[in-house]
Amino acid sequence: MKTFDPATEGPVAFFKIFSSAVAPRPIAFVSTVASDGTKNLSPFSFFNFFSANPPVLVFSVSTPASGGEKDTLRNVRENGDCIVHIADRPLGDQLNLASAVYAPDIDEFEKAGLTPVPGDSVSAFRVAEAKVAMECRLRQVVSLGDQRASGNLVICDVVKLHVDESILFEDGASIDPRKFASLSRLGGEWYMETRPDSLFELPRPPSGDAIGVAGVLEAAPLTRRLSVAERAVLGTVNAVPSAHLVQDFAKRWHATNEMENSALAQGALLEFARSALSRYDTNDAWLAILSAEQLSN
Numbered sequence: 569m570k571t572f573d574p575a576t577e578g579p580v581a582f583f584k585i586f587s588s589a590v591a592p593r594p595i596a597f598v599s600t601v602a603s604d605g606t607k608n609l610s611p612f613s614f615f616n617f618f619s620a621n622p623p624v625l626v627f628s629v630s631t632p633a634s635g636g637e638k639d640t641l642r643n644v645r646e647n648g649d650c651i652v653h654i655a656d657r658p659l660g661d662q663l664n665l666a667s668a669v670y671a672p673d674i675d676e677f678e679k680a681g682l683t684p685v686p687g688d689s690v691s692a693f694r695v696a697e698a699k700v701a702m703e704c705r706l707r708q709v710v711s712l713g714d715q716r717a718s719g720n721l722v723i724c725d726v727v728k729l730h731v732d733e734s735i736l737f738e739d740g741a742s743i744d745p746r747k748f749a750s751l752s753r754l755g756g757e758w759y760m761e762t763r764p765d766s767l768f769e770l771p772r773p774p775s776g777d778a779i780g781v782a783g784v785l786e787a788a789p790l791t792r793r794l795s796v797a798e799r800a801v802l803g804t805v806n807a808v809p810s811a812h813l814v815q816d817f818a819k820r821w822h823a824t825n826e827m828e829n830s831a832l833a834q835g836a837l838l839e840f841a842r843s844a845l846s847r848y849d850t851n852d853a854w855l856a857i858l859s860a861e862q863l864s865n
């Protein structure tokens with residue numbers, strides 16, 4: 569392992585490795601208004617939400633090399649309002665354009681070619697083209713230093729969340745990631761878009777104690793023939809199926825799968841288990857594995 573020590577690396581070098589390690593990061597596309605009414609719009613990838621009740625999101629505005637404060641931080645400190653958008657791939661180039669350094673009196677909606685819509689509950693403007701927008705009020709700014717690249721955490725209460733209906737699941741309760749190519753940032757100039765072919769679901773382990781990888785090996789030594797990732801899926805259960813259920817399964821399985829010898833039957837049962845695991849069907853996988861174990865006895 570190559571080790572980077574922030575104490576000796578220096579902020580620029582450390583930022584390089586740090587921002588490529590903590591990746592991908594969601595991007596807050598933040599709209600604010602200056603005291604003279606100028607509309608400001610800039611992206612910030614030091615961003616996430618940290619509380620659902622109350623709903624609180626945080627983005628961090630770094631202290632620029634020239635010192636002072638970026639316009640977004642100054643504006644939000646002055647009037648407490650901002651709108652945080654989640655941009656998708658089609659907005660990527662305009663978001664990038666909005667990240668250039670502009671004088672405080674430049675309208676960054678105009679620069680980026682985006683349409684401002686007045687907020688419902690805050691003085692900042694919403695980007696009409698963005699599919700997700702959160703109206704926010706400033707709770708607190710926490711400054712983490714006064715040097716170049718020091719973060720200033722802008723902690724905000726979310727007072728309204730707007731979503732384009734076309735990206736919602738049928739039940740309208742949440743965003744379907746297959747319908748929204750949200751943009752995220754990695755190190756350097758690398759970005760990522762959420763794509764249907766890169767998505768997968770991991771069912772959460774049931775509540776209560778999972779048996780874990782060690783418990784899997786104890787219950788079924790044959791699982792040494794599986795990968796550790798497959799054992800990790802098997803380890804999400806609280807308990808293995810009862811001997812009675814295994815017996816029933818084995819009877820049905822042997823009735824439809826005639827094998828010349830028990831070694832072949834074991835191999836076929838393990839393959840069956842593998843296929844069940846690829847669908848996260850832990851019940852069928854365990855029944856097959858424990859049926860295979862019976863053949864060792």
Ligand SMILES: Cc1cc2nc3c(=O)[nH]c(=O)nc-3n(C[C@H](O)[C@H](O)[C@H](O)COP(=O)(O)O)c2cc1C
Pocket residue numbers: 595608609610611612613614615628629630631637638639640641663664666667668669670753
């Ligand atoms: C995708 C992206 C993410 C960025 N993330 C941050 C960030 O998290 N913090 C930050 O201070 N600057 C970040 N920047 C740079 C700011 O967007 C840039 O400094 C901008 O000019 C600030 O504008 P303002 O002075 O109008 O607030 C990012 C730039 C891009 C393109």
